[in-house]
Amino acid sequence: MATIKEISQKAGVSMATVSRVLNKDKTLAVSDGVRNQIFAIAHELGYVPVKLRHLSVSEGITIGVADWHVLRRESTNQKLADLTKMAERDCRYPVRFIRLFYGQDAEVDGVIALGYFTEDETAYLLRQSCALIFVGSNRKDYLFDQIRIDHESGVREMVRSMTEEQGVRTVGYLGGIYEDAQVRIGEKRMRFFESLLKEKGLYRPEQFLVGECTAESGYGLLKGAIEAGQLPEGLLIGSDEVAEGALRALSEAGLAPGRDLSVTVYKDIETRLFATSSCDTIRIYTDFMWENMLRCLLERVEQKRQETITMIFPSRYVRAK
Structure with missing residues (x-):
């Protein structure tokens, strides 16, 4: 060392x-x-800092979650409760999870960083803890533990299923963009989907409905499309929050996912606890991925490993039952 x-x-x-x-x-x-x-x-x-070397895990540890690139500040990260349950099941000691906010130092023993981070942000994360794992990052080096996610595989499979198996002829998108001084959430997935549809000759700009990352925006945009007669046969919804409002608009119009149109919800960090069982989903962060991420991070916190690890997980297109 x-x-x-x-x-x-x-x-x-x-x-x-x-x-x-x-x-x-x-x-x-x-x-x-x-x-x-x-x-x-x-x-x-x-x-390895002295504090981490002398850490008594039996007394419990605190993990900071940097999620400002995938989740709005005012939103609730429902996944923290799931992570706590995983830790309770798999760990011999208490594990607490807290959200980190860029620029605000916190007393944590390890860090989970979700999304793409600048070098300045990475420096901030390192100041919090040297036990650090990036999830869904765009880093090309091997300086840190990483879980890389193939975001495109699930979307490609969805388009293939819609057009080749479900007989869908028109495919649209409903989502939102959130932007503040530090981040812009929602644009990357929308731009990839747009380029994929253009590649297949399916892109129709009037069927790309983009507003805010809220249930209210999803409701208003889809209600307008229904009333204008511009509802596509297949629809990808960019987030849980937008989907909540969109499903309400469909219900009010007497339309049902799976019966009247094919609807897929893009599931990454879950911010809403509402039923989407009637919709197909693209799963980005699976339980298997979270379990492996937690295991890798705890190995670092407990100093069982110094070598870095990179794992790659595909996104999954899951049909509604």
Whole structure:
């Protein structure tokens, strides 16, 4: 394992500075650039902070979840409850999960990072804990544990099933874009779906309904399409929240998924607890993936492994029963 001396030599700062930075001494006057550099070098060399080395897992650990690239700040991450149950089932000690918000430091023993992150954001995550796993990231290196997700496979299978098995002739999209100063959620999946339909000669701009990432927006957009007679035979809905409103609009119009049109809901981080059993789904984060992610992260927290691991999981198109 690397030492404070090795890190200080590579960073070009004193051993005292390295020690105080790695121990998160907030009274130390040092630039963010130097602070981030020290954490990055420590991770690269495999240094494990004293706190983590002496961590008594029997007393319980806290895992931070960085989900601001896949979930709006004001939304509830329902998956945290599921992760807690998984940990209770598989771990010998208590595990608590909390949401992280960029720029706000937290006392955590490990970090789950969901989505694409900039280098500045990665530096922030490393400051929280060196036990870090990226899920659904676009990282091309092997510096961190990663779970990569083939987001495209499930969508391709859905389009194939709709057009070749279900007899669907027109395919549309209903979704929302959420944007603030830091993130833009919802656009990547929409753009890929648009390019796929163009590739197959199925794209119709009037059947791409895009508003906000809310149930109200989903309801209003689909109600308008129904009234205008522009409802496609097949529909991909971009999120749980939008789907909640869309299904209400279909019900009010006397239309049912599976009977009157083919409806698929894109399921990633679940923010709503409502029934979508009548709809097909594209499953991004399966329970099997979450279980493997949790196991990998706990190996890091418990210092059972220093080598990095990368796993790849496909998205799944699942027909309603």
